[in-house]
Amino acid sequence: MKTLALALALALCHFYQLSAQEHEHRSAQPLSYPDIEGYRSLKTDLHQHTVFSDGNVWPGIRVMEALRENLDVISLTEHLEYQPHKDDIPHPDRNRSYALALEEARDHELLIVHGSEITRSAPVGHSNAVFITDANPLLAEDAITAFKEAKKQGGFVFWNHPAWHAQSPQGTPILSDFQKERIANGELHGIEVINSVDYAEESLALALEHGLTIMGTSDIHGLIDWDYTEKGNHRPITLVFAREKSLEALKEALFDGRTVAIYNDLWVGREAFLLPLLQASIQVKSATYVPKTQVLKVVLENITSSDLLFENQMPYTFYSSSPVFRIPAMGSYTLQIKTLEALGSIRLRLKALGAFTAPRVQPVVEWEVEVP
């Protein structure tokens, strides 16, 4: 039967070549965010599932989805302990999902991070360990052992959906002694403030209080298209500010807390990164006075995949716009500023209403604009 299978494989690989070829053409919803001073802005989704735990698709689909959305990095973080398909996929080596993703991504720029999910009931809850070298030793009866092993491998570990109401009926994260110990031991480094469609302000507070890296992930089990795209959404991502596009630089950046979590027009991050990201996201295309007036037209361009919402914080008022205005993703908006006298330069001051540096704290961004 071997020969037959081989012959068939050769004939059928036509189908595979086809799908590989289509990787390039079909990035239906490519995401775009600008780099900031000193860093590449890497678009990552580090929490995903496939049939190798309780997801519904082969790892190859996750790679294709990421290519369509123009992500830079993904991780397939299968539950080590929960394997509903294990009768069909015995899966003795828990690194298998990673290996298959790596193979599928071989001819592409997409980076694959080796990761796994450590899954327990409350109060331990769920955590992802990424940048591990071997998933198998993490499969331990005792969660403490799993975290120790992750640390031993140099893994970056983050707490998943701490506010998940299936584990915390109030929908708020409860920082137990377990987490406190892990943090104290250097075994827990990040926390999801956005998981799938859920943003928890309390998780952001924990991140800030305990110096945890701010994360946003899709936690996808089914299809990105069905859960996000066809509803008009992009999947949540963590934008990571790395010195270059490499796994090493990404890891360093995650340990250093250089992230912003993004879900559509919701941006959550430390001010040190959110502010420069917002500044880089809006480009001033032109600034000219309406002839014979003191009304300055400033054309702003949003070069990101998120709609951005702003509120005027300047002493000046606008000529033809509400003080609250939206610049659409990849679109532009013309402010008409009543400067009262002709100015040679102006400092735009706008509050980013959809961005948060702390619970209910929105950053005010400034742009220095020269009037030619």
Next chain:
Amino acid sequence: MKTLALALALALCHFYQLSAQEHEHRSAQPLSYPDIEGYRSLKTDLHQHTVFSDGNVWPGIRVMEALRENLDVISLTEHLEYQPHKDDIPHPDRNRSYALALEEARDHELLIVHGSEITRSAPVGHSNAVFITDANPLLAEDAITAFKEAKKQGGFVFWNHPAWHAQSPQGTPILSDFQKERIANGELHGIEVINSVDYAEESLALALEHGLTIMGTSDIHGLIDWDYTEKGNHRPITLVFAREKSLEALKEALFDGRTVAIYNDLWVGREAFLLPLLQASIQVKSATYVPKTQVLKVVLENITSSDLLFENQMPYTFYSSSPVFRIPAMGSYTLQIKTLEALGSIRLRLKALGAFTAPRVQPVVEWEVEVP
């Protein structure tokens, strides 16, 4: 030649019947806003032009446009003094535009208000007198005479685009002695805070300071479709809160200052009317706890043609949403509120970020919600 013309008229009226029949079917962008306690909310556009001054279309087109957008009331406010087509349309009776609109609207629910524009250079500027009975006497060399005549006829007069940079290069309204006198004499009653695409916060300040009625108008000269619809906008309107849908009730409401100016998602009005309008605009469809949790799902429905933007003002946080969120026009949005314990009722408190009761002052709206 008379007989021929008559025969042709009969044959050709086929075309007219066709377009009349189509009035009913083609309201491509019908506007909808709810009534408030004690009042009908009338959708009005009281500043428009046709070929009878410097517009480009016959009055019939203005009626058809209004029917398509489901307006309740319009006024054709031709410049009395500026008649660029007068060589072709001698137009000795300045009531002619009104008469033609009235005829076209005959079989429809649309109300036509008799009006005219009194047009001068700064500092007098432009004003509309509506609810007049005869436009001809308003055509006077002296603007003061025109305003007196408008008052004599019982007209409601409002100041057009006081911030227009062609008359005020700073783009800010200058309240001259002329306007102060008119207000003192009871000859000027309202002010446009929104004219075409322009909103002036300073005009709102003037309205509040001097007790002027807040107005929003399209000031259309060309086609509503070209200037607004095809760019994804609705024309600006003044929502007037009248005891019933009648010209008398509308006039009373305007003199009483019961208005909100609306341009897409920008709403500007006195708190006494803006608050109940916002409350009526959002309907709570259901409120139920997610089983086994203290997370309350509240489904909100926006029954207006404006997207509405809100910011959470409650002590509670949300489960799956940014504290800043948008409820799309005619769409719904589900809040998930972490009430921490099971409540029998809750008071929603949201700031309406796109609505203004004074310059940069946004109202906080409350809804009492019973949990069944």
Next chain:
Amino acid sequence: MKTLALALALALCHFYQLSAQEHEHRSAQPLSYPDIEGYRSLKTDLHQHTVFSDGNVWPGIRVMEALRENLDVISLTEHLEYQPHKDDIPHPDRNRSYALALEEARDHELLIVHGSEITRSAPVGHSNAVFITDANPLLAEDAITAFKEAKKQGGFVFWNHPAWHAQSPQGTPILSDFQKERIANGELHGIEVINSVDYAEESLALALEHGLTIMGTSDIHGLIDWDYTEKGNHRPITLVFAREKSLEALKEALFDGRTVAIYNDLWVGREAFLLPLLQASIQVKSATYVPKTQVLKVVLENITSSDLLFENQMPYTFYSSSPVFRIPAMGSYTLQIKTLEALGSIRLRLKALGAFTAPRVQPVVEWEVEVP
């Protein structure tokens, strides 16, 4: 009052400059059809109305509509005898509509043809005289006089909507002695086979039988956007094949019968022009064999604003397509032809199902394709 009007005119011309500037940017539905060997393909709509007869808009709107749709030539053909707005627009000089259009089009490439409609009951019916020099003498009690005058001025005259059921209850054209005489006298040169949304095969038959030029026109009275664009249609046009883009060349082409009438995906014309137009409309972008097969992939591009429908007429069958297929406007389509052996060239043979050279006669078009 003169001075006031002048001052106002200067202030208000701001509005006009704005609308003029916008001519360039807003061609929402620009039409595109290729030139053919030896000729420019001019996009014309030579049957339109304004307030100067029974239309609803000022001539300027017709110019703006044409610019938006990228037409090359228009004519405003007002009814000379039927003037429902004449109480308001006395209009003693029947050339006035033409003069205003000419003025509006001054800074644009759009050509304006001087024309008028001669309007009578059946059996005379309606006709347009274009390329006249003075409309006034055409206003005569006797239709014969009007046609004679049009001929005297060198006008090109075509019969409007001969199948109009208001004049011919069967919906079929009736060629009366009046028309026969006009044709015999060289006073009637063309016939509308498409008028607004109506195509009459019988009118096409008359055109072919009597050597009349085939015409398609919008006969617009209201707005192009409301009657056509918002229903997903383009207005009907006559494509005229002229030696250059000039009024002289256009006139010569019309008298010579070099036209194709187009309404969306319906094309009607003499084979001598329809065939080369179809050939030029589809461009072969590439032709390559699928590796290791005798299946030839031919990429066809439709460079017109019409969807084009074809049926395979080759001895070869297709690999992945119905033998009946549509190439979308401005889109492309890949045929996979089973040539059975590797060919160095192939002659595509397709019937154009939406094109007619005679009643129910569709042309078969051929393209010689080299296989590199």
Next chain:
Amino acid sequence: MKTLALALALALCHFYQLSAQEHEHRSAQPLSYPDIEGYRSLKTDLHQHTVFSDGNVWPGIRVMEALRENLDVISLTEHLEYQPHKDDIPHPDRNRSYALALEEARDHELLIVHGSEITRSAPVGHSNAVFITDANPLLAEDAITAFKEAKKQGGFVFWNHPAWHAQSPQGTPILSDFQKERIANGELHGIEVINSVDYAEESLALALEHGLTIMGTSDIHGLIDWDYTEKGNHRPITLVFAREKSLEALKEALFDGRTVAIYNDLWVGREAFLLPLLQASIQVKSATYVPKTQVLKVVLENITSSDLLFENQMPYTFYSSSPVFRIPAMGSYTLQIKTLEALGSIRLRLKALGAFTAPRVQPVVEWEVEVP
């Protein structure tokens, strides 16, 4: 570890409930075709793959896709011999994919047919055996054995993509002695005339010549959305005319050849079924004369998910339409027929240009229409 896994399973099944609940809401592209006299029209896709052969998704996704598209029946026809994922999914029981689909579809109306693909190089090629009872015995070194076994189990067997150019470089089916024998032995009953995006007229000819059932299938390996929906297409289906919606009735209908293969606007089937399907697909909503004319307005409604293309075959011509016209999927179209005299009834006669009863043979359909 068992207890942990169980606890996790209970917690995580939240995700599964969610996806099950969403089955009902998300039928993004539901397909609709009418029943015909005496038969239910079942929408089937009997050729699909999952990770249990060379597909990329878990069987559950195939069920969800089918529910979204409102299919009545699917079959997962895994290659028995070609198992590229077998290192991960050892899959000793070849009925496993079927069992999982059955489980996923449990609470839905969707029927699952037990099937498998018998896969060989040319000349044997690929065939699907559906309505089998056990896939395992079909996995035999010798293809003849596999076909015998399928027959023994009462299976319905059809030849897959006979024109596939990877097996037949000319892109045409080659009926070998193998197929001839299978047909003669009653072991081969159907043939795909449409496989994925490919229609082969030669396969239709074979079906008619050898009495094979006409089939159309998606042969999907990746995602329906990526391969079809996002390109504006529906997946190919076989419409099967069964006495009721049951597996037994479906099987009887397939053996009896009661099918039409459908891919978007391409319909292929025997005249006995294609004609009544076309007749049922277009409903006459009204028929009234335009007042004072002999022009009959007939409103036709297309109640299918396919655009339908027709050509007039009546002696009468149309008033406002090309003789070639399209009735959009789920849309309507108004014919205006010049009947020359007032008729009490009329027989519509239209050729269905996108439907084929034999290579290049399009059926002419008739509808008897009463004029009230």
